[in-house]
Amino acid sequence: xxxxxxxxxxxxxxxxxxxxxxxxxxxxxxxxxxxxxxxxxxxxxxxxxxxxxxxxxxxxxxxxxxxxxxxxxxxxxxxxxxxxxxxxxxxxxxxxxxxxxxxxxxxxxxxxxxx
Numbered sequence: 001x002x003x004x005x006x007x008x009x010x011x012x013x014x015x016x017x018x019x020x021x022x023x024x025x026x027x028x029x030x031x032x033x034x035x036x037x038x039x040x041x042x043x044x045x046x047x048x049x050x051x052x053x054x055x056x057x058x059x060x061x062x063x064x065x066x067x068x069x070x071x072x073x074x075x076x077x078x079x080x081x082x083x084x085x086x087x088x089x090x091x092x093x094x095x096x097x098x099x100x101x102x103x104x105x106x107x108x109x110x111x112x113x114x115x
Contacts, residue, residue: 004107010112020036033097037093040090068083069081
């Protein structure tokens with residue numbers, strides 16, 4: 001059973017930074033496309049950033065220039081460095097892994113940014 005274990009959420013003030021981490025419990029990590037999604041109250045879940053094989057990355061327009069996704073294959077871990085946080089970044093952030101056509105999700109971690 002593949003599990004994704006997230007950490008790093010919390011409460012910060014606008015302009016501060018947080019780093020989220022997500023570790024894959026089993027599998028050949030380098031074969032998975034990894035990403036972060038978020039869901040704010042009353043809104044649909046949206047892609048924040050993802051990183052696929054070959055280190056290709058994609059970002060939502062709203063976070064470009066502020067967030068950076070990276071992966072450490074030997075540690076089976078993907079990171080989301082979030083800088084210059086804004087109140088509108090407040091959401092539950094979910095780690096996502098995809099292998100072929102199978103999706104895996106973490107339990108979510110709350111990020112709250114106060115103004």
